[in-house]
Structures are given as structure tokens and as C-alpha cells.
Amino acid sequence: MRTILLTIEYDGTAYSGWQRQPNGLAVQQVIEEALCQLLGQNTELRSSGRTDAGVHASGMAAAFKTSANLPLKAFVEGTNHFLPIDIAILNAIEVPSGFKPISDALAKHYRYTILASAIRSPLRRLHAWHIRENLDVNAMQKAAVLFVGHHNFAAFRASNCSAKTTVRRIDSIEITREGDSIIIDVVGGGFLKNMVRVMTGTLVDIGRGRFEPEYIQQLLQNGDRKQAGVTAPACGLCLREVYYPQYLGEVLISPPEVF
Amino acid sequence: MRTILLTIEYDGTAYSGWQRQPNGLAVQQVIEEALCQLLGQNTELRSSGRTDAGVHASGMAAAFKTSANLPLKAFVEGTNHFLPIDIAILNAIEVPSGFKPISDALAKHYRYTILASAIRSPLRRLHAWHIRENLDVNAMQKAAVLFVGHHNFAAFRASNCSAKTTVRRIDSIEITREGDSIIIDVVGGGFLKNMVRVMTGTLVDIGRGRFEPEYIQQLLQNGDRKQAGVTAPACGLCLREVYYPQYLGEVLISPPEVF
CATH class of the missing domain: 3.30.70.580 (Pseudouridine synthase I, catalytic domain, N-terminal subdomain)
Structure with a gap:
């Protein structure tokens, strides 16, 4: 076989x-x-x-x-x-x-795409979360780095998530603006159910000024899902790559730079 | 009113x-x-x-x-x-x-997007023409500049196009590669029915090596639709901007640099 x-x-x-x-x-x-x-x-x-x-x-x-x-x-x-x-x-x-x-799998790369624009976009409706306000990307970036490392992501998962352990490893998270798109690239060792979407919802709250960037630390400590942001819509999320070690033989894709 | x-x-x-x-x-x-x-x-x-x-x-x-x-x-x-x-x-x-x-209208900007890839793309299927071969973008660029200016575009229109005159003005045409996408940006004074799509189909034939770039000149001279390329699929085409003069009052969009 x-x-x-x-x-x-x-x-x-x-x-x-x-x-x-x-x-x-x-x-x-x-x-x-x-x-x-x-x-x-x-x-x-x-x-x-x-x-x-x-x-x-x-x-x-x-x-x-x-x-x-x-x-x-x-x-x-x-x-x-x-x-x-x-x-x-x-x-x-x-x-x-x-x-x-x-x-x-060594790691996975997910990308979440937000369209920050007063008007919705018919051409991007299936691949981005439309948010009417502008977002403070600097504040979001400041918050995002707090996710990097091994943390308890209990606050950042679906309420019906059945994973036994909630500690996960985030290798990198980068937020970039391209025109009216805000792109969140997350690389990590594994993800709980809805984890990237709840992280995104919380980052958006920070971008709106509802929370300070340091609020992420508090959520990683208290593990309380109710205190985190909404689950961002599914349509904005895309699984971009799964990284496997080179010993598999042929290299599927180059490993992320964080390794 | x-x-x-x-x-x-x-x-x-x-x-x-x-x-x-x-x-x-x-x-x-x-x-x-x-x-x-x-x-x-x-x-x-x-x-x-x-x-x-x-x-x-x-x-x-x-x-x-x-x-x-x-x-x-x-x-x-x-x-x-x-x-x-x-x-x-x-x-x-x-x-x-x-x-x-x-x-x-002073001019219009159309963009045609080609996906040049051995495999089709589910995520881009509605907004690009999928072509399995790689294309010679340099040859396409060399051909594209021959469209610039006032020319008889009779060879580059739908066979049922009813326009009285077939002379049109192209201000600029740029072809860029972004990963496996090839993007054709055309700005011109007005367009015959299917004109950008037949221009694209002919440029793709040149990118495939079927015609030399200079073949465009021949088509602009003989005006023979049958000798031009196929009509590229509709899904790859997008009308990006229509340019109006500033005397309209508020500036809708900045005029193209060619003016």
C-alpha cells in the first residue's frame, strides 16, 4: 500500500x-x-x-x-x-x-481577511469579513504579538469545543493593511475549534478601541470565552498551508521561517 | 431635477x-x-x-x-x-x-485577469481565465504597446458588433505578472463590443508563441476578426474605472496619468 x-x-x-x-x-x-x-x-x-x-x-x-x-x-x-x-x-x-x-504537522498557516470599508464589496463578499469602521491596525499589531508563544487559549475557542487541553503554540501573527483590506496571518502548532476566528473577533474589538491591546494577556490568563470578542465570520478565513518536516521525502512546501 | x-x-x-x-x-x-x-x-x-x-x-x-x-x-x-x-x-x-x-467619459479602465497554472483554482474560478500553459509575458507586452494610439479595431470585436465606426483610442496597456496571475490593464477612450476580450485572446495566442508580437499590426491593418484570437471568457474581465473631467464639479476619481 x-x-x-x-x-x-x-x-x-x-x-x-x-x-x-x-x-x-x-x-x-x-x-x-x-x-x-x-x-x-x-x-x-x-x-x-x-x-x-x-x-x-x-x-x-x-x-x-x-x-x-x-x-x-x-x-x-x-x-x-x-x-x-x-x-x-x-x-x-x-x-x-x-x-x-x-x-x-509542524505548523499551519491561516489567513483571515477583513474588509474595512464604509460600503460592502460585492466582489469580495465571499472571502472577507466586512467591517464598516476603520480599525487601528497599530493597536491590533501590538495586541497580536501577545499571542505568540505557548499559551492557554481557553478563551479563544468555540463554546462547544471538546479539546482536552487548551494550551497551543503560536509561532507568528502578522497584521498588514493592503488598501481597504486588513490581513491577519497566523502560524501556529495547532488550533482549537474557532480559535483563529475568536482571536480575530477580539483583535477587531481592539482595533475598534473597545479594549486595550494588553487585554489579550488578561484573556490568556483567565481563559474566559465570554470576555473575548465575537467569533469572526467563516468566510474571511482560509487555511493556506500545512507544514510537514522534510524527512517525509519530497518537500511539500518550505517550512516557515520561525523554525 | x-x-x-x-x-x-x-x-x-x-x-x-x-x-x-x-x-x-x-x-x-x-x-x-x-x-x-x-x-x-x-x-x-x-x-x-x-x-x-x-x-x-x-x-x-x-x-x-x-x-x-x-x-x-x-x-x-x-x-x-x-x-x-x-x-x-x-x-x-x-x-x-x-x-x-x-x-x-474621457476614458475607461478595464482589467483582464488570467490564471496561468497547470491546475485550476477553486478560489479564483469566478474572476480569472484559467490557462494551463505558461505564457511569455515579455512577448505579450511587446505586442500590447502596438495597440496604443488611434487604430481601427475591426478585428477586435464581436462578430455581431453594430458600431458604426471601428476606430478607437487606447491610452495605455500594461501587462504584469503577480505569482501565477497575469493582469492586463487597458485604458482607452471607448471600446467596441468584446474588444478587450478579443484583444486578450489574441495576446494570449502571442504569449503561447502562436503569433509573433508584430502580428497585432497586421490585424489592426486588415481588420479581419477571423484572423484574431478567441474571445476571452467574460469572468476574467472587470470594468475598474470610468474617468470624467474635473469640470463636473467634485472629482469622482483622479484622471489617468496619460492625460
Whole structure:
């Protein structure tokens, strides 16, 4: 059996998230069905993690086992042939049989995009959170650095998050303004449910002047979800890359500079 | 009566183009109906020109007459309240009563976006023409400058284009690569039906090495549509700005540098 690791892009607008579920169509299910059509047998995908309903990805990672003796290119182009236009396989590599998509991941890069503009944007409506006020990006940057390191992110997760531990590692978080877009790039070792979205909601409150940047420290200490900001809308979030170590063989993508 | 000039953004994916027509829903119709709801009377929009089905705009210009004594901000926010999420009014200014949206326009800026990549992109599928081969951008640039000036664009229009004259003025055309995107920015005095799309299709043929850059000169001389390239897909095209002279009063947008 070979283990094949796929890099996947999808527009999450039409899906109920990555993970297969009884109600609603999941990205995982659509790709598994495409692989089944390509390979002629049921195929189970194991991903680096889940994404919520409506969240996008330009670099989701997911692996499957197969005995098919196809060239790697065929796993890309053959699967894409059976996929709808809002999902595509970007790359396929072969990895060692013991590969574990979740625990082998060194880090993930998420990007959250905010449109700070008095008027909404029809062309960016599916890929940004529209906020009518201008935001103090300097204050947001000052707050963001307080997330870097190992911290208890209990205040920054969905109320129904079932993770056993809430300590996570953030490697870097950068906030940049490009015209009327404000882009939040977060790289970290792992993320709780809705973590980037609650971090974003809280950073936006700071950008609005509702909290001081130092408020982040308080939330990391008290772990109280109710005192943090809103969960930012799913449409602004995109999983950009999952970083795996080079020992996997072929380098999937270059590791982040923080390592 | 006041004359109000609107700047409009829309995602053209769901529409049969700008202009009202018997079959299919046009952007013009949707905005006229929103203005009717806001103002309580039928309102006719006159635009700087049409866009084809599926073409986008981030700076369409269209004017209407009204006796409503509303502040300009209300024409923006009030109309947006009645518009769907894929259309928005960005700005409203008052212009002299003799204002003519087509003939007063000094120039228009269109942008055509190509995704040159072996794999299609789910996230950019609605706003770029996907081409699997890489393109020779230097050759395309060399060809593009030959469009600048007054020329007979008879070879670069829809076969059913009914314009009486086919001489048009191109002020500038710039081609830039941003990652795997190739962006064609065209500023000109006016455009025939499908003109930017046929220009793009021909530039892509040159980027593929099918024609030499100098072939553009030949097409501008012989005016033979059949010898030019394909009509590039609508989804890659966006009307970015319409430039009006400053004598209109308030400056809508700064005039292009070519003037």
C-alpha cells in the first residue's frame, strides 16, 4: 500500500465544512467520492485537521492509502476530473506509510481577511469579513504579538469545543493593511475549534478601541470565552498551508521561517 | 431635477450583463428597481456603457435624474439597502444637468485577469481565465504597446458588433505578472463590443508563441476578426474605472496619468 498526501484548494462557501457529517455536504465526502470514482474502491481521507462550514483552503493537507500503481500526476489530474469547480487537488506526493496527517504537522498557516470599508464589496463578499469602521491596525499589531508563544487559549475557542487541553503554540501573527483590506496571518502548532476566528473577533474589538491591546494577556490568563470578542465570520478565513518536516521525502512546501 | 452619478461595483456572475433586456436579469434592472423602492418612482439609469454577461465591475458609472431632496449619502446607503449582495453603490455625486454618461467619459479602465497554472483554482474560478500553459509575458507586452494610439479595431470585436465606426483610442496597456496571475490593464477612450476580450485572446495566442508580437499590426491593418484570437471568457474581465473631467464639479476619481 502507498500513502499519498494531497494538497487541496477549496471554496468553502457551499460546504458544511471539511469533515464528513450526517447533515450537509462536506468537502471530505466530495473528494472521497471523486477518489472512489478514480480508483474504483472506497477511499478514506485523513486530513491535517478540520475546517468549519464556509471556511476556505488553498493548502489543506489530507492523505489516503491506495494500492493503485498510478503516477502522482494522475492522482492530481484524475481526481480533479471528478471534482466540482469549487474543489481542486493542487499536488500529490508519496509519504512514508507511518505518516500521520495531524501529529506530523509542524505548523499551519491561516489567513483571515477583513474588509474595512464604509460600503460592502460585492466582489469580495465571499472571502472577507466586512467591517464598516476603520480599525487601528497599530493597536491590533501590538495586541497580536501577545499571542505568540505557548499559551492557554481557553478563551479563544468555540463554546462547544471538546479539546482536552487548551494550551497551543503560536509561532507568528502578522497584521498588514493592503488598501481597504486588513490581513491577519497566523502560524501556529495547532488550533482549537474557532480559535483563529475568536482571536480575530477580539483583535477587531481592539482595533475598534473597545479594549486595550494588553487585554489579550488578561484573556490568556483567565481563559474566559465570554470576555473575548465575537467569533469572526467563516468566510474571511482560509487555511493556506500545512507544514510537514522534510524527512517525509519530497518537500511539500518550505517550512516557515520561525523554525 | 438633480442629476446623480453613481459609482457601482458588481459581481457579474449571476447577471446577463449590464443592460436591461427581455431575457435574463440585468444589473441595470436590479439597480433601477432598488432606486424605485428608495425614491418611490420609476427611475431610468444611463450608464457609461454596457458590460457583457458575466463581466464584473468595481467602478461602473451610471446617472439618473431625480427630484428627491436626499443627501448624497442616502443615494448610496438607501439604494444598497434594496440591492442584493452581489451589487453595491460605492459613491454618489451630483453632476450638471447636461451630463452625458457616455460622451462625457474621457476614458475607461478595464482589467483582464488570467490564471496561468497547470491546475485550476477553486478560489479564483469566478474572476480569472484559467490557462494551463505558461505564457511569455515579455512577448505579450511587446505586442500590447502596438495597440496604443488611434487604430481601427475591426478585428477586435464581436462578430455581431453594430458600431458604426471601428476606430478607437487606447491610452495605455500594461501587462504584469503577480505569482501565477497575469493582469492586463487597458485604458482607452471607448471600446467596441468584446474588444478587450478579443484583444486578450489574441495576446494570449502571442504569449503561447502562436503569433509573433508584430502580428497585432497586421490585424489592426486588415481588420479581419477571423484572423484574431478567441474571445476571452467574460469572468476574467472587470470594468475598474470610468474617468470624467474635473469640470463636473467634485472629482469622482483622479484622471489617468496619460492625460
